[in-house]
Amino acid sequence: MFFHIVLERNMQLHPRHFGRNLRENLVSKLMKDVEGTCSGRHGFVVAITGIENVGKGLIRDGTGFVTFPVKYQCVVFRPFKGEVLEAVVTMVNKMGFFAEAGPVQIFVSNHLIPDDMEFQSGDMPNYTTSDGSVKIQKDSEVRLKIIGTRVDATEIFCIGTIKDDFLGVINDPTTA
Amino acid sequence: MSLVTDSPVHSSSSDDFAALLDAELEVGSSGSSPDEEDVEADGDNNNDNNDDHDDDDDLDSQRNKRCKTEKLEDLEESRGSTSQGLIEDKIVIHAELSLKKDICTHPGSFGQMCILCGQRLDDESGVTFGYIHKGLRLGNDEIVRLRSTDMKNLLRHKKLYLVLDLDHTLLNSTQLMHLTPDEEYLKGQSDSLQDVSRGSLFMLDFMHMMTKLRPFVRTFLKEASEMFEMYIYTMGDRPYALEMAKLLDPRREYFSDRVISRDDGTQKHQKGLDVVLGQESAVVILDDTENAWMKHKDNLILMERYHYFASSCHQFGYKCKSLSQLKSDESEPDGALASVLKALRQIHHMFFDELDCNLASRDVRQVLKTVQEEVLKGCKIVFSHVFPTNFPAESHPLWKMAEQLGATCSTETDLSVTHVVSTDAGTEKSRWAVKEKKFLVHPRWIEATNYLWQKQPEENFPVSQGKNQ
Incomplete structure (x- = not known):
């Protein structure tokens, strides 16, 4: 799920960046530091959309660095248990398949793939129904439900299932 | 004077936000404790829960929590009032049912979460399958299950498993700095990396x-892929293994994600079939190092080492000039890979077409042995001047090798003997062999036969006169 929220961060800036471009420097450093990172609480920071306010700087003893408290608006992405998500399949094997939704890695074990879908090995491994009408392979788009999440410093892992109503392939790359 | 911390400050607004989310979604995030909220929610709409009971798709973990809270409520309610007897019964029955369902065996984990119920798992049991995906780990029961389902699938396609070593089996690599001056010419001859499928250097x-592919390797992989599901298993590190896989299989049609490196093994300096998702009775291994497969020698076809570069010869203590220095190479149609492919075909044919017992009970190790025993069948070998005196002949590697190849070995000459293996043409037995028109061959004949899986022409392995004669 995406959220647009306000976060705050203390930014340290070297004195060489001071001057009339101080604010721009601060913002570009903030983007570099924050975008693409994860936190367990808020999930993955997709993009900074604006600066709410930059507080008064405090000089750090001994170093000359200055710390600014910066409040910024950003878009975050965080998967939740029970959430239904659309993802792209990255790898299919006999254990199940792996899919990605942006930075989120999702594994769907073959226990959680409908029983009528069977694994077919070969150079394009896939799960197919017995009548061949539905096929999950690399680059397929699937709708899945998340049943477990774990957020690391840089990665988010999820366990998903497609053994439920209205879940499964939503777009087959071979027919597109 | 104030010291400022580096860590990002969590403003009150973000705390509120997270609390709001957790409350809204009733889900446990890693940082918060939603149980209290669950209790409240469940307490409020007890009847709703009863309706939900039929819903099998309810999440296991949520169920878990609910069960606990329901049990608590049960106790309280039974103490308090009896008017709700019906509902109570329902609750109790459901609690029992869901408790049974809740016991998840946790067949494996991904990112430390159970792949079946999504619960966090902290114990490090099972085998890591890092080569398939980061953070994937499977329990032993799950491996057994996957192997048996996969086996059925594979046998239906008339395929077996083939585990291939890289270095000295399919190719030979050297560090650029280890190239000798007379190998410098190779730098000008290397093939373009744009179209990998044609080149070999x-x-x-x-x-x-610098990497040289063994002659015939492309044909070998193509033909073997029709009979086997192939794995790469190397003692090299992961980046190297992947790079070599790219050279051997640029279109990713043979190996896909089945590339195992030393980083993925479970034991140091050993290769094991535990990380291979194939039943041991259907795995054939091609490797040049027998010692790496201590536990799976019966699955192994030993390969003659491929030394193309001088550094590689040097590493194994050979003083002779390397193939690269001689500007030659292994023969394409008669090299080690071509002959082993013949042997593989024979094994495959025998496994699927000649055995009588049912498919699932067949064992490729047995087939391997049978095929190997065909090679020198009917030969009776006497050794002369091969073993040190007083050495128990039966335990010598050559003796064992000859027996594995189906020959009978003897210490005494008689008329049924067909071959005399000797390092010296002057010994009594050697002269007897010449007189009786028996084959007199060098011990290398057995070794070559062992590597190439077929009886080698005896005249190529003559025995020279010893020094003392």
């Missing part, structure tokens, strides 16, 4: 390496 500047 590659310079990988970014890895400071």
